[in-house]
Amino acid sequence: MATSEMNDLSFSVVSIVEDVLQQHSSRSSDVGLLPRRVEESSLRRYEAAGWLREMVGVSSGRDFPAEPSEEDFRLGLRSGIVLCNVLNKVNPGSVSKVVEAPDDVADGAALSAFQYFENIRNFLVAIEEMGLPSFEASDMEKGGKSVRIVNCILALKSYSDWKLKGGIGPWRYGVNMKNNFGSRKPFVRKNPEPFMSSISRTHSSEITSTDQHMCSDVGQDLSEKGDSRSINALVRSFISERKPEEIPSVVESVLNKVMEEVQQRLSIHNEMIKTSSKPIPEDDSSCETVVRSQQRDVRQHEEAKENSPSQVVQENFQRPNTERYEEQGILLNQQKHIQELKQSLNTTKEGMNLLQMKYQEDFFHLGKHLNGLAYAATGYKRVLEENRKLYNLVQDLKGNIRVYCRVRPFLPGQPTTLSTVEHIEEGTITIRLPPNYGKEGRKPFMFNKVFGPSATQEEVFSDMQPLVRSVLDGYNVCIFAYGQTGSGKTFTMTGPKELTEESLGVNYRALADLFFLSNQRKDTTSYEISVQMLEIYNEQHSSLVPVSSTADVIQLMDMGHMNRAVSSTAMNDRSSRSHSCVTVHVQGRDLTSGTILHGSMHLVDLAGSERVDKSEVTGDRLKEAQHINKSLSALGDVISSLSQKTSHVPYRNSKLTQLLQDSLGGSAKTLMFVHISPEAETLGETISTLKFAERVGSVELGAARVNKDNSEVKELKEQIANLKMALARKGNGNDIPPSSIPLNRERISRRRSLETPSIRPKIPTLGNAPSNLRPQIMDLSGPEAFSDTASSRRHSLDLHELMQSPSPSWPRKSLNVKDEDRESKSGEWIDKHEESVQADIPKSAEKFYQSITPPQQQSLNGGKQDFEVQSIIDNESDEGTTSDCSDSDLMWRLSVQVNVPRVSNMQGSANPKPKKIQPKTTKPSETRSLIPSLIPAPSKRPPTTVSSQPQRPTRDGKRRLSLGSK
Ligand SMILES: Nc1ncnc2c1ncn2[C@@H]1O[C@H](COP(=O)(O)OP(=O)(O)OP(=O)(O)O)[C@@H](O)[C@H]1O
Numbered sequence: 001m002a003t004s005e006m007n008d009l010s011f012s013v014v015s016i017v018e019d020v021l022q023q024h025s026s027r028s029s030d031v032g033l034l035p036r037r038v039e040e041s042s043l044r045r046y047e048a049a050g051w052l053r054e055m056v057g058v059s060s061g062r063d064f065p066a067e068p069s070e071e072d073f074r075l076g077l078r079s080g081i082v083l084c085n086v087l088n089k090v091n092p093g094s095v096s097k098v099v100e101a102p103d104d105v106a107d108g109a110a111l112s113a114f115q116y117f118e119n120i121r122n123f124l125v126a127i128e129e130m131g132l133p134s135f136e137a138s139d140m141e142k143g144g145k146s147v148r149i150v151n152c153i154l155a156l157k158s159y160s161d162w163k164l165k166g167g168i169g170p171w172r173y174g175v176n177m178k179n180n181f182g183s184r185k186p187f188v189r190k191n192p193e194p195f196m197s198s199i200s201r202t203h204s205s206e207i208t209s210t211d212q213h214m215c216s217d218v219g220q221d222l223s224e225k226g227d228s229r230s231i232n233a234l235v236r237s238f239i240s241e242r243k244p245e246e247i248p249s250v251v252e253s254v255l256n257k258v259m260e261e262v263q264q265r266l267s268i269h270n271e272m273i274k275t276s277s278k279p280i281p282e283d284d285s286s287c288e289t290v291v292r293s294q295q296r297d298v299r300q301h302e303e304a305k306e307n308s309p310s311q312v313v314q315e316n317f318q319r320p321n322t323e324r325y326e327e328q329g330i331l332l333n334q335q336k337h338i339q340e341l342k343q344s345l346n347t348t349k350e351g352m353n354l355l356q357m358k359y360q361e362d363f364f365h366l367g368k369h370l371n372g373l374a375y376a377a378t379g380y381k382r383v384l385e386e387n388r389k390l391y392n393l394v395q396d397l398k399g400n401i402r403v404y405c406r407v408r409p410f411l412p413g414q415p416t417t418l419s420t421v422e423h424i425e426e427g428t429i430t431i432r433l434p435p436n437y438g439k440e441g442r443k444p445f446m447f448n449k450v451f452g453p454s455a456t457q458e459e460v461f462s463d464m465q466p467l468v469r470s471v472l473d474g475y476n477v478c479i480f481a482y483g484q485t486g487s488g489k490t491f492t493m494t495g496p497k498e499l500t501e502e503s504l505g506v507n508y509r510a511l512a513d514l515f516f517l518s519n520q521r522k523d524t525t526s527y528e529i530s531v532q533m534l535e536i537y538n539e540q541h542s543s544l545v546p547v548s549s550t551a552d553v554i555q556l557m558d559m560g561h562m563n564r565a566v567s568s569t570a571m572n573d574r575s576s577r578s579h580s581c582v583t584v585h586v587q588g589r590d591l592t593s594g595t596i597l598h599g600s601m602h603l604v605d606l607a608g609s610e611r612v613d614k615s616e617v618t619g620d621r622l623k624e625a626q627h628i629n630k631s632l633s634a635l636g637d638v639i640s641s642l643s644q645k646t647s648h649v650p651y652r653n654s655k656l657t658q659l660l661q662d663s664l665g666g667s668a669k670t671l672m673f674v675h676i677s678p679e680a681e682t683l684g685e686t687i688s689t690l691k692f693a694e695r696v697g698s699v700e701l702g703a704a705r706v707n708k709d710n711s712e713v714k715e716l717k718e719q720i721a722n723l724k725m726a727l728a729r730k731g732n733g734n735d736i737p738p739s740s741i742p743l744n745r746e747r748i749s750r751r752r753s754l755e756t757p758s759i760r761p762k763i764p765t766l767g768n769a770p771s772n773l774r775p776q777i778m779d780l781s782g783p784e785a786f787s788d789t790a791s792s793r794r795h796s797l798d799l800h801e802l803m804q805s806p807s808p809s810w811p812r813k814s815l816n817v818k819d820e821d822r823e824s825k826s827g828e829w830i831d832k833h834e835e836s837v838q839a840d841i842p843k844s845a846e847k848f849y850q851s852i853t854p855p856q857q858q859s860l861n862g863g864k865q866d867f868e869v870q871s872i873i874d875n876e877s878d879e880g881t882t883s884d885c886s887d888s889d890l891m892w893r894l895s896v897q898v899n900v901p902r903v904s905n906m907q908g909s910a911n912p913k914p915k916k917i918q919p920k921t922t923k924p925s926e927t928r929s930l931i932p933s934l935i936p937a938p939s940k941r942p943p944t945t946v947s948s949q950p951q952r953p954t955r956d957g958k959r960r961l962s963l964g965s966k
Pocket of ligand 1: 407408409411453483484485486487488489490491492495496497606607608675
């Protein structure tokens with residue numbers, strides 16, 4: 001490409017002149033001259049070819065015959081191999097490296113044009129250095145140019161001959177110019193300078209000076225340079241043979257040709273200038289191209305100048321030297337500038353690369369950092385959750401009362417004001433305080449868990465589910481809802497008025513879960529579950545109801561809640577006016593080891609504390625409120641003394657604290673679920689509720705214990721009981737034949753037999769009970785049922801045994817207003833509904849009680865009733881100094897029992913005389929009420945007695961005498 005470009009762009013003044021003169025000579029010569037000249041040139045060609053064949057040998061000169069045509073001659077020499085080899089023979093070492101064609105391939109076939117050019121170029125350079133007439137490399141490519149090649153070869157031959165003759169004297173080459181141009185003047189080599197400029201070696205100033213001389217005097221040998229000499233010789237020989245009138249036209253032709261070439265050069269030059277003044281492309285490769293193209297243009301320009309003095313002459317005519325210098329200067333500057341730009345581009349690129357690398361590194365580090373942060377965040381959350389669990393665990397271990405808090409949402413229709421709750425996070429609730437509450441503006445309270453207004457019933461339950469489930473593992477659990485009126489206690493424990501599956505409260509969910517789990521474990525453990533519902537209304541309690549299946553439970557609770565004392569106050573249109581407690585008793589027997597587990601759970605929905613000025617209650621409602629507040633403040637006192645670890649804990653001050661005694665002071669797992677309302681007007685109560693709850697959270701009860709009896713212990717206990725009973729009988733003169741004291745195993749089997757359906761009370765089945773769930777009648781041990789422990793402090797009475805024992809013939813003390821008032825004042829509890837609910841026993845319940853017939857009971861009793869009573873009395877008297885509720889517990893126990901002696905009769909005697917057990921006479925007046933709706937009979941309670949009690953509102957706000965009355 002470079003070679004061809006160079007060939008296109010470079011031109012020789014000599015060849016132009018020669019061409020023009022040849023045309024003229026051929027035009028002007030006569031017809032006979034042409035064949036003669038053709039013949040002469042052929043002869044000279046043959047001479048040259050002959051000499052070459054002689055020099056290189058016939059085999060090497062095979063490509064051209066002894067008398068070659070012009071075409072053959074040219075093609076034969078085109079590769080330059082023959083020429084270089086001949087030259088090296090004449091003048092050894094002139095061409096240092098000759099590119100040879102492979103032997104098996106025709107000469108030149110495997111060589112590229114570039115390689116041919118290399119040989120020819122080397123040859124021409126050497127020829128010029130020897131001062132011999134040369135030719136153009138392009139002459140080898142074009143036809144009709146062989147004359148100069150022939151001249152060159154014959155000159156070399158002449159030089160060779162001269163050398164062979166010893167090189168004596170000046171070498172002269174007598175070019176047969178006459179043959180070409182009609183001149184036979186010998187060509188004398190005056191000095192060893194190159195005859196023509198080398199193709200590659202040029203110098204513009206030399207050319208310029210030569211051309212200037214050529215211009216001033218064509219006929220004289222003004223220049224030392226080969227170019228001018230050659231032109232001069234050509235021109236002289238031509239002119240000498242021409243008539244004077246032909247000369248102007250020849251000169252004109254020469255000049256025209258030269259002008260054409262100059263024009264062409266100029267346009268190339270202009271193009272080059274334009275290119276160099278183009279904006280420098282940003283692309284590095286384009287810069288390279290521009291630089292290369294400019295360099296090439298400069299080189300070509302210089303070559304052109306070197307090879308065409310006439311063109312330079314023309315340029316000199318047109319432009320002053322300074323201008324050209326300026327141009328060159330600009331070009332050089334531009335090149336320099338481009339180099340600088342390239343450098344800065346490279347530097348910028350390197351900088352960019354560095355920046356990119358740095359950014360990549362930064363991104364990588366950032367990513368790693370972010371990953372780390374995300375990981376840490378997840379870890380932090382996990383740790384928080386873990387902490388909470390551990391905290392709960394520690395609290396469990398320490399036996400702390402667990403405290404959960406729930407915030408009620410604003411109710412529909414309520415004007416939504418700013419909530420008093422500012423923020424909730426895990427176990428912390430922050431209350432927004434107005435300025436008069438302190439500078440802080442907020443107060444945080446910490447609990448085990450806080451549920452916001454949007455927490456669902458399911459979420460709430462799932463958090464306490466493990467606690468509930470631990471009942472089946474033999475723990476005693478107590479969950480009680482606390483809070484001011486209208487804060488959502490009933491909602492949490494039971495649900496809203498309209499119950500749906502989603503809105504079911506803790507009570508329903510807990511029982512369903514227990515039944516579900518017990519059924520799941522039926523292959524390993526046999527569970528017996530019984531449920532009681534109890535209500536403390538105005539410091540009295542009523543309604544203990546046994547149930548035996550999920551459906552029973554649900555129905556019982558529905559009815560219990562329906563019958564719960566509720567009325568409308570200014571604070572809550574369905575305000576519970578009583579404390580309600582659902583108690584679940586669980587007994588589990590390990591089918592392999594025989595170990596017995598006892599667990600119980602109280603689910604307590606306390607009546608709400610209220611400020612009577614706000615609830616705007618009067619009359620009975622006011623009295624209710626006072627009772628509620630009294631019992632709650634009694635609860636506060638108990639909590640306070642528990643947290644201060646005082647020796648005396650005032651459990652006895654209210655029924656509520658008596659009920660919760662085991663949960664608050666025993667080995668139970670206790671959870672207080674504190675509720676608050678979001679309204680600003682309740683802020684005072686909210687703060688005091690939360691403060692109270694925090695105090696409750698600090699109460700340590702000691703670690704909860706599993707109530708587990710292995711079969712051996714149980715047997716021993718029973719043995720002791722039997723012996724005690726035998727002793728007691730003996731002491732009373734009622735000898736019992738040894739055979740009548742059942743041995744342990746007999747007794748156990750008898751106890752088991754008591755539990756068979758044939759003798760068990762029939763409770764109407766309201767649904768499908770799990771097969772392993774024996775219908776369990778209530779444990780009549782009263783508050784003991786809540787601990788259900790076989791501790792020395794309390795003993796649970798065996799309901800079946802008691803039920804089947806003959807009732808002692810203690811007179812029933814008739815209740816009157818005075819009694820009630822007195823009892824109420826003294827804080828002791830008597831079931832005031834006892835009589836009134838007798839007739840309320842439903843048929844099924846009646847059946848149940850009737851099924852326990854005297855003969856049956858007698859046969860099964862074996863004096864157990866006495867023992868049970870005795871044992872209770874013993875225990876109560878034992879713990880009389882430590883327990884505040886022994887007598888009331890007992891009363892409670894007895895009051896709910898059929899045909900049990902009145903406590904007042906027993907309390908007086910330090911060593912009560914066991915009464916002869918009488919066959920049970922099922923006196924309706926002494927039977928306690930069961931499920932209210934299952935007991936539709938009208939109350940037989942005298943109106944006076946009823947009226948003596950505070951009016952007891954029900955769901956519909958109407959007063960009812962008893963749960964069963966309709
Ligand atoms: N989390 C809750 N989501 C929706 N409504 C609620 C929520 N908690 C309570 N409520 C509604 O607020 C009202 C008062 O609730 P609830 O009767 O349970 O309060 P309480 O604390 O039991 O009151 P009281 O002590 O007077 O019996 C009811 O209408 C109840 O449906």
